Amino acid sequence: xxxxxxxxxxxxxxxxxxxxxxxxxxxxxxxxxxxxxxxxxxxxxxxxxxxxxxxxxxxxxxxxxxxxxxxxxxxxxxxxxxxxxxxxxxxxxxxxxxxxxxxxxxxxxxxxxxxxxxxxxxxxxxxxxxxxxxxxxxxxxxxxxxxxxxxxxxxxxxxxxxxxxxxxxxxxxxxxxxxxxxxxxxxxxxxxxxxxxxxxxxxxxxxxxxxxxxxxxxxxxxxxxxxxxxxxxxxxxxxxxxxxxxxxxxxxxxxxxxxxxxxxxxxxxxxxxxxxxxxxxxxxxxxxxxxxxxxxxxxxxxxxxxxxxxxxxxxxxxxxxxxxxxxxxxxxxxxxxxxxxxxxxxxxxxx
Numbered sequence: 001x002x003x004x005x006x007x008x009x010x011x012x013x014x015x016x017x018x019x020x021x022x023x024x025x026x027x028x029x030x031x032x033x034x035x036x037x038x039x040x041x042x043x044x045x046x047x048x049x050x051x052x053x054x055x056x057x058x059x060x061x062x063x064x065x066x067x068x069x070x071x072x073x074x075x076x077x078x079x080x081x082x083x084x085x086x087x088x089x090x091x092x093x094x095x096x097x098x099x100x101x102x103x104x105x106x107x108x109x110x111x112x113x114x115x116x117x118x119x120x121x122x123x124x125x126x127x128x129x130x131x132x133x134x135x136x137x138x139x140x141x142x143x144x145x146x147x148x149x150x151x152x153x154x155x156x157x158x159x160x161x162x163x164x165x166x167x168x169x170x171x172x173x174x175x176x177x178x179x180x181x182x183x184x185x186x187x188x189x190x191x192x193x194x195x196x197x198x199x200x201x202x203x204x205x206x207x208x209x210x211x212x213x214x215x216x217x218x219x220x221x222x223x224x225x226x227x228x229x230x231x232x233x234x235x236x237x238x239x240x241x242x243x244x245x246x247x248x249x250x251x252x253x254x255x256x257x258x259x260x261x262x263x264x265x266x267x268x269x270x271x272x273x274x275x276x277x278x279x280x281x282x283x284x285x286x287x288x289x290x291x292x293x294x295x296x297x298x299x300x301x302x303x304x305x306x307x308x309x310x311x312x313x314x315x316x317x318x319x320x321x322x323x324x325x326x327x328x329x330x331x332x333x334x335x336x337x338x339x340x341x342x343x344x345x346x347x348x349x350x351x
Contacts, residue, residue, distance in 0.1 A: 030291065032315045032340035039312035040347075047336055048085060048102055048344040056088040056095060057332050057342025060295070060316055068284065068293060072221050072235065072268065074119040074164055075319050075332050076344055078102075079126040079146075082324040085344055086111070086120040086129050086146070097131050099146065102330075102346065111144055119164050122146065124171040130155065132163045141165045141176050155207060162205075164221060169229045175206050177221045204234060206251070218249045218256070224271045226302075233259075233270035233279050233302075246270045246281050248302065259304035267298070273322045277302055280320035280329055285309070297331055299351065308351060315340055322349070 036045055049055040055076070061069040076087035082102060089098040089108070096112040097120045111129055119132040123146070130143045140162050141155040156162040161179040168174065181200050202221045207214050220234035232249045238261060245261035246268075259279060260267045270281040280299045287293040291314035300307040311317040315334030322329055329349045334340040 030314045030340065032334050033336070033338045034313065035336045037312050037314070040310075043310075043348045043350070045335075045348075046346045048330065048346055049087060049100060050106065050343065051337065051341060052106070053087070053098065053100065053108055053343075054090040055332075055342050055344060056090060057316075057334070058318070068295070070268070070295065070316075070318070072164070074121060074166075074222075075342075076321075076330075077120050077122045077129075078321045078323070078330050079122050080124055080324060081126060082328075084122070084126065084146075085330065086122050087344060088118065088120060097129055097144075099129075111146060113150065121165045121167060121174075123167045124169050130165040130167065130174060132165070139163060141174070155209070164223065166223050166225060168225050169227055172210050173206055173208055173229075175204055175217065175223045175225070175232065177202050177223065178205055204232065204249075217251060218254070220247065220249075222269050226272045227274055227276045231272075231276075233272055233281075235268045235270065244268050246279065246300070248279075257304060259302065260298070260300050260307060268295075269319050271321050272302065273299075274324055274326045280310075280322060282318045282320065283309070285312070290314070297329065297347075299329075299349070310347070310349070 057075055058070045076085050078085055084099050085102055086097055086099050088095055095116050096110055096114060097117060099109045099111055112131055114133055117131045117133045121130040127146055128143050129146045130141055132139055133142050138159055140157060143153045143155055162176050164177040166175050179200050180203055201219060203219050204217045204223050205214055206217055220236040222235040224233045230251055232251060234247050234249060235244050236247050238245050241263050244266040246259050248257045248259055265284050267281050267283045270279045272279055278299050279302050282295045283298040285294055285296045295316045295318050296309055297311040297317045297320050298307060298309050313335045317331050317333045319332040320329050327349055328346050330344060330346050332342055333345045334342060
């Protein structure tokens with residue numbers, strides 16, 4: 001079946017949604033239970049979370065026969081030393097942030113105690129976890145100590161939806177994404193003014209945690225700092241095709257560079273490698289007779305050069321994070337269990 005060339009748009013359902021439109025292979029059953037597939041031979045994979053951890057992941061919805069919808073949510077983060085993952089987990093029907101070691105063991109530590117938190121992000125020194133919570137009828141960014149205590153610091157205090165926090169490498173700044181709504185006038189079929197249409201755009205903001213000062217940086221979402229803190233890799237919707245693309249923004253000068261984009265393919269959730277030379281991200285893979293369209297992990301040179309697909313599992317792979325040595329990538333995956341439940345995995349990266 002030939003893939004259709006379609007567009008991608010962003011929709012907001014509580015938290016923002018990315019839409020990647022592809023034509024799935026009709027009637028193809030997905031075998032989630034495989035840990036790896038032949039196309040991934042040569043790379044070792046290790047499962048970090050287990051079924052008992054109840055790690056959360058997106059509900060990837062299909063629209064008709066040609067769309068994939070996935071929330072642009074930060075589902076987990078990796079500590080700077082690579083020894084701990086902070087992830088969203090379910091316990092007693094409440095969604096909170098949990099920590100788990102990456103080197104083995106089954107113990108987890110719960111660090112938030114709310115009803116429905118989102119977007120865990122670990123600080124550059126590994127001592128704090130930022131997250132998003134709904135308080136006083138608003139979504140804002142908060143922070144808690146990663147190791148002890150229950151004191152919570154509120155970082156943002158806006159009426160607009162604030163989400164997707166990410167700490168700078170130096171640790172004194174944090175970026176986040178904020179919804180900004182506006183109305184656009186319309187014209188009816190009779191040529192007279194119609195009802196205004198609401199438009200929501202997402203902008204990346206930076207807060208200086210010492211000075212509590214805020215600066216708007218760029219339009220986009222899913223921000224990730226380069227190791228030197230001078231650049232941000234972000235997801236943005238193409239003004240031409242509507243597909244999601246990966247861009248790099250120079251924080252100081254505002255210079256913008258497209259590093260991954262295609263007319264019939266969408267790319268989301270970028271993350272820099274520790275040396276700043278590469279960017280890992282999730283990308284939509286075309287359907288074929290053996291599997292439906294799905295999300296896989298890719299890597300591209302930070303200047304937009306060579307792009308390589310790393311995973312080929314028929315289940316979804318999302319949210320890549322490089323390990324501190326640059327030789328491994330952590331990601332969210334449905335692989336390794338018959339039900340397609342989400343877990344955090346690690347794969348070797350040798351390119």
